[in-house]
Amino acid sequence: MPINAIPYFVFRDFPEGINREVEQALMQAATGNSFILGEEVEAFEQEFAAAVGAGTGAAIGVGNGFDALVVALKAAGVSPGDEVIVPANTFIATVNAVVHVGATPVLVEPDIHTYNITAETAAEAITKHTKAIIPVHLYGQACQMEELMQLAAAHELIVIEDFAQAQGATFAGKPVGSFGHINATSFYPTKNLGALGDGGAVVTSDAELTAFARMYRNYGQEQKYHNKIVGINSRLDTLQAAVLRVKLQYLDALNAARQRLAQVYLQELQSTGDLILPYTAPKCTHVYHIFNIRTKYRDALQSYLKEQGISTAIHYPVPVHLQQAYAFLGFNAGAFPVAEELANTSLSLPLFPGMTDLEQARVVQAVKEFYQSKNQQW
Numbered sequence: 001m002p003i004n005a006i007p008y009f010v011f012r013d014f015p016e017g018i019n020r021e022v023e024q025a026l027m028q029a030a031t032g033n034s035f036i037l038g039e040e041v042e043a044f045e046q047e048f049a050a051a052v053g054a055g056t057g058a059a060i061g062v063g064n065g066f067d068a069l070v071v072a073l074k075a076a077g078v079s080p081g082d083e084v085i086v087p088a089n090t091f092i093a094t095v096n097a098v099v100h101v102g103a104t105p106v107l108v109e110p111d112i113h114t115y116n117i118t119a120e121t122a123a124e125a126i127t128k129h130t131k132a133i134i135p136v137h138l139y140g141q142a143c144q145m146e147e148l149m150q151l152a153a154a155h156e157l158i159v160i161e162d163f164a165q166a167q168g169a170t171f172a173g174k175p176v177g178s179f180g181h182i183n184a185t186s187f188y189p190t191k192n193l194g195a196l197g198d199g200g201a202v203v204t205s206d207a208e209l210t211a212f213a214r215m216y217r218n219y220g221q222e223q224k225y226h227n228k229i230v231g232i233n234s235r236l237d238t239l240q241a242a243v244l245r246v247k248l249q250y251l252d253a254l255n256a257a258r259q260r261l262a263q264v265y266l267q268e269l270q271s272t273g274d275l276i277l278p279y280t281a282p283k284c285t286h287v288y289h290i291f292n293i294r295t296k297y298r299d300a301l302q303s304y305l306k307e308q309g310i311s312t313a314i315h316y317p318v319p320v321h322l323q324q325a326y327a328f329l330g331f332n333a334g335a336f337p338v339a340e341e342l343a344n345t346s347l348s349l350p351l352f353p354g355m356t357d358l359e360q361a362r363v364v365q366a367v368k369e370f371y372q373s374k375n376q377q378w
């Protein structure tokens with residue numbers, strides 16, 4: 001990468017000193033005697049549950065975000081024959097988890113402004129086989145949880161929030177991960193709360209679901225060598241829990257840094273060409289896991305930025321129903337026009353805590369130059 005290149009994402013020592021704290025926590029955990037579960041994981045679980053505001057609830061640390069969804073689905077009793085409503089434009093893990101427990105994913109269109117599913121779009125997909133809805137707080141913006149919870153209550157459905165991209169975001173002042181019956185998140189390194197490897201958590205205020213999830217992630221054992229159910233091995237790694245305990249203390253600061261950078265983009269790029277900038281709905285906050293812009297010139301803009309040494313990403317280039325893996329669902333192009341439009345026009349600009357003003361100014365300037373060079377009316 002050239003010296004003045006701007007990465008899409010890079011880890012910086014932000015807030016300053018966090019890297020040292022993480023190193024110290026790692027060293028301390030590495031010289032301890034407990035490497036599987038233990039005090040460090042328990043402490044993190046308590047701190048994370050408190051941060052998510054799970055009331056009297058609990059967090060259960062697991063191996064990654066996919067497993068968190070699987071554990072949540074299993075705990076909720078989702079099984080073959082059940083249908084689970086999922087966004088057509090989510091990251092593949094959400095849908096894979098549904099298939100993994102033998103249930104049928106029912107894709108629904110997102111709202112064209114927020115890119116999240118709504119009670120309205122979900123309602124159309126409810127059948128007598130529907131067991132659960134998985135709202136995904138995509139890119140870091142909370143879904144309209146009040147209406148979704150009302151819809152679920154009216155049809156006796158379970159809600160499993162996928163808040164992998166939105167740790168710290170709120171709806172009506174309440175953190176995401178605290179609305180659904182049992183919820184799942186990921187600590188993939190680039191997430192707003194990221195580990196130094198894989199990690200995830202399930203969060204719930206329901207004592208029975210908590211007990212199931214705790215057992216299920218650890219071979220189904222209630223006590224050592226006493227197995228009540230057939231579980232899996234998906235435990236949050238102890239060293240990752242040590243890292244996450246440090247980073248959790250800075251989650252608000254990390255999110256504030258993302259929000260500040262997002263405000264600059266929103267301000268500087270307004271009325272630029274045909275760009276559609278992120279929209280934050282009433283009652284929702286956005287923690288900008290991803291700063292997604294849309295343009296019909298997406299591919300040309302991405303190439304232009306690349307020539308200028310600016311890396312970008314696309315979340316996501318192929319919607320779920322057009323993935324080869326999901327050909328069995330039997331959809332063709334045109335089945336989900338909103339999801340397809342998003343896949344064809346979305347571009348994610350560089351945004352990460354510790355990104356400098358100078359770096360961001362270069363991105364803004366390059367985007368503007370792209371449209372000036374096109375020299376057209378918009």
Ligand SMILES: Cc1ncc(COP(=O)(O)O)c(C=O)c1O
Nearest residue numbers: 064065066091093094164186188
């Ligand atoms: C919305 C969403 N759900 C689930 C996952 C799965 O998390 P993991 O990669 O930790 O398995 C991710 C991210 O990777 C995600 O963005």
